[in-house]
Amino acid sequence: SSSSSSSSSSAGGSSSGGDGAASVASALKRRTGKKRSRPERKKAVRATAGGGRAAMYRPYGSAIEALRAYHSVHGDLVIPRRFVVPGSEEYPEEWHGIDLSSSVYDMRWWQLHVRSNADRVAELNSLGFVWERLQPEWNLVLEALVAYSMKCGHVLVPSSFVVPRGDDETWPRATWGIRLGSCVHRMRIRHDFLRGPTAASRKAQLDGLGFVWDVNERAFLRTYRALKHFRRMERRGAAAASSSSSRGGSDGAAAARRYKALRVPSTFVVPEGEERGWPEDLWGLPLGAKCSAIRHKGLYVKNQPDRQRALEELGFQWSGNATLGWLQVVHAAAVFSRLHGRTLDVPINFVVPAPPTHRAPDEQESDGGVDHRVTGTEDAWPWPEQLWGFPLGQRLKDVRLKGAYLTGDAASSRRAQLDALGFNWTPKRGRRRRP
DNA sequence: AAATGTAAGTTGTGGGCGCT
């Protein structure tokens, strides 16, 4: 409803003067009413627009007078879009209440009054008439977007952004005052400017600027990339910590890598700074909070099974970090149980072993013990990589003695899980019999 | 073979720190 010029009416050009004056008069009369309710106000605006159309056929003399008045008050002719001439003395009375910019920055007005009259062109030039404003609004919006892209490096325009006035070359004069943020929003939501036969080419133009059609999608991809990066760094850290193994990716290791649970602390924020190895556009992203929102509010993933699957493939845990510890305990316990004839009697100091990769020089080679190296394809190491170093004995001790992991609703089912693995709740004290 | 010493492993307690 913004551009009055686009709404074509059947008002014939023949009976211009009289009808125009009458409609202006009626518009004026309507406007004198007191407070208006919302819908009424809309009607009023439309009435002004009608006035604007009528204004087109007003004599050029009064138009230039109105423009002069505007110039003397504001110092230029960069008239805000939808500028309604106030009812003050400077302006000719017949322009009071009329949308000046829509009337004058209109191709048809130009054709009607100016085109074939060099004097008038010069006259308008001297006032600083912004000829570019005669273009379709789309051209100006696009121009503003290009300028925005040059300045900010992207076209994610905040919805409240309005092209500022300013004489530094950044913003072409014709684009001043465009509510660019709102335009962008409307293009996304309502496809404003993007209907009809020109839609395809306009969309292509926007794509060339890197226009973001789906903000949600973009935000998701950002989080997704951050998670991916987090996983990669976590793995690198783990590799450095275990100080071992330049072993390439065997199948087992690859599988373990794929299913390793992602554990992002809820307070984690992507660190800023070049040397940390994070892509710059991710700096400051509150990744931990995002994960919580994904879990608890379905952020990005509500009705988006593809995204859910993508996250799962990264090892994202829907259960949250709290239950992650327990999952590790059961996992390790299950392996232990399988290795010990369905019993779970774990020495308190037991730590899930990593496969020995090379024989240490001082290692005592006891009585021809079996070499447990994983070098062979057969006899794969029973412990998955993500459990190496996991202090299962300690954890189960906490379970027995402090009831760790056994609070809340899940307690009974967890107890049952442990029972199923043959958990010994009251192990014998003292030294164990040597095997 | 019984007595004794020692090492290995436990329970029990307690607390610090960080995450949720």
Add this chain to the structure above:
DNA sequence: AGCGCCCACAACTTACATTT
């Protein structure tokens, strides 16, 4: 605030090795 995770230490229990 409460829990998860980790650490430390004392006290205790038991298996094994050694001595008597």
